[in-house]
Amino acid sequence: MLSPLLLLSLVAVSLASPLGRGLGDFQVKHAWDAVPAGWEYHSPAPADHVLHMHFALKQGKFDELLRHLAEVSEPQHERYGQHLSKEEVDALVAPHPDTLSTVEGWLAAHGLDPENAIHRSSSGDSITLKVSVSQAEKLLDSKYNVYRAKDDSEYVVRTMGYSLPEALHDHINLVSPTTYFGGLQRMKTTSFVEPDAPTVESADESDFAIPPASCNTVITPECLRVLYNTAGYTPSAKRTSLGVVGYLEEYASNADLRTFLSRFRSDLAGTTFSTVRVNGGGNNQSDPGVEANLDIQYTVGLSGPIPNTYYSTGGRPPFVPDSTTPTNTNEPYLDWLNFILGQKTIPHVFTTSYGEPEQTIPKDYAITVCNRFAELGARGSSIFFSSGDFGVGGGDCLTNDGTNVRRFQPTFPAGCPFVTAVGGTVGTNPETTVGFTGGGFSNLFPRPKYQDAAVTGYLGAIGNSNAGLFNNTGRGYPDVAAQGRGFQVVVAGRVISVGGTSASSPTIAAIFALLNDYRISRGGGPLGFLNPLIYSTARTGFNDITTGNNPGCGTNGFAARAGWDPATGFGTPDFVKLQALV
CATH class of the missing domain: 3.40.50.200 (Peptidase S8/S53 domain)
Known part of the structure; x- marks a missing residue:
């Protein structure tokens, strides 16, 4: 069941548009000029292929977290070594309520229920949902394809670029998987x-x-x-x-x-x-x-x-x-x-x-x-x-x-x-x-x-x-x-x-x-x-x-x-x- 706050947000978004375009026109979040080196296009991604899509939200007091980090890490500071607890860090990186309501309303307008997230961080700054390729393409104004690594048989489902409604750029730091092509095979470079x-x-x-x-x-x-x-x-x-x-x-x-x-x-x-x-x-x-x-x-x-x-x-x-x-x-x-x-x-x-x-x-x-x-x-x-x-x-x-x-x-x-x-x-x-x-x-x-x-x-x-x-x-x-x-x-x-x-x-x-x-x-x-x-x-x-x-x-x-x-x-x-x- 959707929370009252989410229902209110959904109503506000829906009044503007059933897909949240009242948040402004799409603006590019990240895009590649060409298929990243080592990869090649294989085929369109199946529309019903399911992605575990991660939404990293803007953290409410991250600058304050960095201030704490500098103080507890600087040997000459009086707070040196006085590290923060998990709860204290969570409080600093928790999104502002406006961020939560705006993002959750946008997701709900696309038929995605944040209440059924696969994973939600304890601070609330990240949400992971099951999203089909067809939903992702509408959500992000993108086109997903299957790409193959040229030197092995690894395949990934990715997009060459993705966009967000203008107002969401101030609330969402990252959506993935989108344009990160690294893949695990590309990681092992240091032995x-x-x-x-x-x-x-x-x-x-x-x-x-x-x-x-x-x-x-x-x-x-x-x-x-x-x-x-x-x-x-x-x-x-x-x-x-x-x-x-x-x-x-x-x-x-x-x-x-x-x-x-x-x-x-x-x-x-x-x-x-x-x-x-x-x-x-x-x-x-x-x-x-x-x-x-x-x-x-x-x-x-x-x-x-x-x-x-x-x-x-x-x-x-x-x-x-x-x-x-x-x-x-x-x-x-x-x-x-x-x-x-x-x-x-x-x-x-x-x-x-x-x-x-x-x-x-x-x-x-x-x-x-x-x-x-x-x-x-x-x-x-x-x-x-x-x-x-x-x-x-x-x-x-x-x-x-x-x-x-x-x-x-x-x-x-x-x-x-x-x-x-x-x-x-x-x-x-x-x-x-x-x-x-x-x-x-x-x-x-x-x-x-x-x-x-x-x-x-x-x-x-x-x-x-x-x-x-x-x-x-x-x-x-x-x-x-x-x-x-x-x-x-x-x-x-x-x-x-x-x-x-x-x-x-x-x-x-x-x-x-x-x-x-x-x-x-x-x-x-x-x-x-x-x-x-x-x-x-x-x-x-x-x-x-x-x-x-x-x-x-x-x-x-x-x-x-x-x-x-x-x-x-x-x-x-x-x-x-x-x-x-x-």
Whole structure:
């Protein structure tokens, strides 16, 4: 049954038009100039094909949320560390009543009942409804088609552009699925198997004074513990927690973790992790994933016995082009964020080893996702993302705005200012930039205040190098770095070598989980959103990487230098130094 408020809204809208055109003419929300690279038109979408359509509403007091986030994340502020509760965040992001009444009235005028939503966030800022293609086309003045990925058999139902009535642009931040073509297959860009790299079946776990020479080519937990100075610290199993976010039907294997620990961290034998299934995510223990095993083996191997949770996130139900009724969404960031923001208790640290070229992400989608990472930060969680594996850009590096200009191609979500992006290094004496590490400057997000001094210092030092190829006013990334080659990972009982900033991000996440444990043991709280800390009082707690670069787009990319740089950030962590700084 519709609420009285909704009925009143429906009457008001209906007086103007049965389809809500009294809200003004349609205006474009987002549109592509051409089918995004890697995709091709296949066929019209069946009219009765069902979409799980997500409406992200304008958040009533988001600017106030950002003020709170800045205060609780700034080490010099009197509120530092006083993070908000779920209820406090919900109150800040709840839509204004006018937004709710206007949007719900518009939906009802199109025969959609918000009271029967598949999902409604606890703050009310997002609504997910079952919407047929024919309804969506009328709702959004759009045309949906089936598109096929050129290099595999993945199909998605998307539109090249969508519009909203003029008055709704002030009330709706995002409607999806619409123009985000990423698809899960496009996300897995930050790890790769190294088939010709050396492997070891076990590691000497004796106390090293310095990393052994083997760590130059083969990385084990013991290499990282010595290199980053955590070997002398024993955490508790009760003070903090760590979450690994997984996609792409990647499953973390309990049996492989047991084998990994027996070979590389025998003192943690018996340590396990929990799995939480999100949006139909699976947990097929007979089909372990390289990415999932890499992440969980190194977060557990470095942070155990701190509790680790693997979030197996679905979002890729099979779509057959001639089917008529199955649902198909393929937008996993929002699926996971909707889930985790609805939880009363969440881990203090999250790591995610996925990303996509920023220019493939519609602006409305990217901003909505990025802002929700800010919500997690305000609640006291640190969010790490790998920076990517294509230097300053892969492929032809041409812009997709119709101009075909060669530009560096930053990565999303690494370029979001509310996450901590992790680049890659290689070698131990000394560490240097690994050539594939992603880094650069966002074209979507402006440079945040917390990194003004560091970034302007770097830009001043490089002068006109790469001029015109990047946005010198954008958010610079990565923020920090860690080893990125030769990680020994057990998959289906066999040790393989894996590289990528996918290895770097869980490494850093585990070290900050240890720092949270230490801080809480001293009566403090979790560190939460880290970047204001990293760019101020904690910058001296990292090993500065001053050699190497991240080539791409036909250039040498950005060179590492003293201080922050868009190849390795402030460098790799020294746990003991950071203990003294947090």
